[in-house]
Amino acid sequence: MLRKWNVTLVVSAFLLSIFGTFITRSGIISSVHSFAQSPVGMWFAAFLVVAMVVTAFLVSTRLSDLKSNAQLESMVSREAAFLYNNLVLVGIAFSVLWGTLFPIISEAVRGNKITVGPPFFNTVNIPLGLLLLLLTGIGPLIAWRRASVANLRRQFIVPVSVAITAGVLCFAFGVHNLAALLSYTFGAMVVATLVQEFYKGVGARHKMYGESRLIALPRLIARNRRRYGGYIVHLGIVVVFAAFAGLAFKREFDLTLKAGESKTVTDAWGHQWTFLSQGISRYKSLNREVTAIALDVARDGEPAGVITSEKRQHVDSRGAPTFEPSTEVGIKGSFALDVYVVLAGVRNVEDAEIRVSFNPLVRWVWLGGALMALGGLVVMWPQADRERVQSGYAAVLKPQHVPERVPDLVGV
Amino acid sequence: MTSPAQRTISRRNLLLSIPALGLGAAASPRRIRAAQVAVQTFNGPMADAGEVYRPVTLPRKPGAKASMTDAQRDDLEHHIHCQCGCNLDVYTCRTTDFACSVSPAMHSDVMGLVAGGHSAQEILDAFTSVYGERVLMAPVRSGFNLLGYTVPFLALGTGAVVVAALMRRWKRTAVVAPAPTPAIHATEGELAALDAALKQDR
Numbered sequence: 001m002l003r004k005w006n007v008t009l010v011v012s013a014f015l016l017s018i019f020g021t022f023i024t025r026s027g028i029i030s031s032v033h034s035f036a037q038s039p040v041g042m043w044f045a046a047f048l049v050v051a052m053v054v055t056a057f058l059v060s061t062r063l064s065d066l067k068s069n070a071q072l073e074s075m076v077s078r079e080a081a082f083l084y085n086n087l088v089l090v091g092i093a094f095s096v097l098w099g100t101l102f103p104i105i106s107e108a109v110r111g112n113k114i115t116v117g118p119p120f121f122n123t124v125n126i127p128l129g130l131l132l133l134l135l136t137g138i139g140p141l142i143a144w145r146r147a148s149v150a151n152l153r154r155q156f157i158v159p160v161s162v163a164i165t166a167g168v169l170c171f172a173f174g175v176h177n178l179a180a181l182l183s184y185t186f187g188a189m190v191v192a193t194l195v196q197e198f199y200k201g202v203g204a205r206h207k208m209y210g211e212s213r214l215i216a217l218p219r220l221i222a223r224n225r226r227r228y229g230g231y232i233v234h235l236g237i238v239v240v241f242a243a244f245a246g247l248a249f250k251r252e253f254d255l256t257l258k259a260g261e262s263k264t265v266t267d268a269w270g271h272q273w274t275f276l277s278q279g280i281s282r283y284k285s286l287n288r289e290v291t292a293i294a295l296d297v298a299r300d301g302e303p304a305g306v307i308t309s310e311k312r313q314h315v316d317s318r319g320a321p322t323f324e325p326s327t328e329v330g331i332k333g334s335f336a337l338d339v340y341v342v343l344a345g346v347r348n349v350e351d352a353e354i355r356v357s358f359n360p361l362v363r364w365v366w367l368g369g370a371l372m373a374l375g376g377l378v379v380m381w382p383q384a385d386r387e388r389v390q391s392g393y394a395a396v397l398k399p400q401h402v403p404e405r406v407p408d409l410v411g412v
Numbered sequence: 413m414t415s416p417a418q419r420t421i422s423r424r425n426l427l428l429s430i431p432a433l434g435l436g437a438a439a440s441p442r443r444i445r446a447a448q449v450a451v452q453t454f455n456g457p458m459a460d461a462g463e464v465y466r467p468v469t470l471p472r473k474p475g476a477k478a479s480m481t482d483a484q485r486d487d488l489e490h491h492i493h494c495q496c497g498c499n500l501d502v503y504t505c506r507t508t509d510f511a512c513s514v515s516p517a518m519h520s521d522v523m524g525l526v527a528g529g530h531s532a533q534e535i536l537d538a539f540t541s542v543y544g545e546r547v548l549m550a551p552v553r554s555g556f557n558l559l560g561y562t563v564p565f566l567a568l569g570t571g572a573v574v575v576a577a578l579m580r581r582w583k584r585t586a587v588v589a590p591a592p593t594p595a596i597h598a599t600e601g602e603l604a605a606l607d608a609a610l611k612q613d614r
Contacts, residue, residue, distance in 0.1 A: 072579050072582040072583050073583065074583070075576075075579055075583070080579060083575050083579065084575070087568065087571050087572060087575055088568070090571065091564065091567060091568035091571060094564060094567050094568075095564035095567075098560070098563055098564055098567075099560070099564075102551075102560045106551070106556065106557070106560070109556060110556055112544065112545055112546075113544065113545070113546040114545045114546055114548070114551045114557070115493045115545075115546050115547070115548060115549055115550070115551075116550065116551065116560070117493065117499075117501065117549035117550055118501075118549065118550075119490075119491060119549050119550035120549075120550040120551065120560070120561075123550070123561065124561065124564050124565075128564070128568070204609075207605075207609045207612075208602070208605055208606060208609055209602075209605075210605075252486075252507075254507070324511045325511040327508065342507065342508055344506075344507055344508075355507045355508070
């Protein structure tokens, strides 16, 4: 199913990555990555054209090999859910492309330069992202081929109940940002869906083979890697969305500290952080002049280590400054939040101006990425070459043993 | 579903492909890369304030008090584009790239306007009248710009219509295949267990 579409997506992803590099490196759009005075843009443009021509030729000459018997019995089926998910993902990719190119289009049409920054992308992509998250939760709940009302009711009751409970709890505990609230509500639904899927699969193996549930879980994944690897990817997506929604709890403070002075601020989780300045230090290193501040940090009165932040002015062999000064951010990270300290400036020789940011759930972005990579690996990992007619068992039962309703023996 | 026989990548091939990709990257033409590095120039961030900064002022309102809190002012600065070339908003630029001389100057204009009793919209309008629309971090939602905000959703809607039409066509052409009668690779014991499970679940 959808072979041509899959190949089109693969080709588009490759060509768009080259196109993105081309428009930034060539200086067509303003970017810190542009090298406008170099010919690199022309190289990318030429490569882009060659890649488009070659891929168009390769795909068009192999179209007959990509024919598939696309059959769909119902618009409420898991096959259809794949399509809906696909549509939203492509929609998100398109909105990023559109937002990136819109300043060029606007300048061409109106002659006005405009900026399309984070507020635009947040306006357009947050609703699409939430829709994607919701579909991630819904897709696995719908039966293959055709879903009945009874099937939908049975599958949805637990995840929807969990989602509503999570939403109410989040609101009660102070999550009033709508996007964050919906993220956690839909995320809870996806997690409940995944737990339900694994629970049913493990339960089916437990019943059929008498395996303990601990043994049944890895075997369940190993026997149907594409399905359960996909579920691990879904879990990674939830973790990443939870991390993004954590931005709603970001707290920032501007502090001015003399040597020996301390100030206390509170993070989004209610913990009090005290920053005690050890003073400003200035020194020359091998290739740079450094202005640094060291801060003794305490969390709820307990020592939490030292954070340093530096301003570095790199110099050439004659001691002349090269480019602009750079800032080394002091970071103290945990799974709850990252504390960022930026030395913003020094006034009156001794007064350090620092910016303290509490960025919640930053590490969850990495964790979500790792889970998605792990899920991808599980999906890709080749099966041992053994004859398998189909996943699970098919059995012909004697008429007297055929039940009126066949229970879901999923992914066994 | 792809049957194991149709798969072309074995575990061994997958593992071998990882170092092969690394070797491929290492073998890319170094001369071209070296040539590019040699001619690249730093382009963009940190224009001097003297080149790009333009004062934004408005007459102080009679009996004016500060029109917003510091937090609201910081939030407003998230919507004003620093003109140094960094692509950041004024707030982010002045609090992270402290070598920039443009964002502090724009920040002091914002503070002056806030102290003068001007509202957030009046301040944004004042900046737009001096720098043009590019000083806003997102285009104003009017006129041609509406296209920017609506096209992604229109495209998604169009895609949904196309997908619905395709699915309807596939549904029409779908042939309900008779249930296959696959070869059963199960022992008598396993069949009995399945049978018992089905009965128990009834």
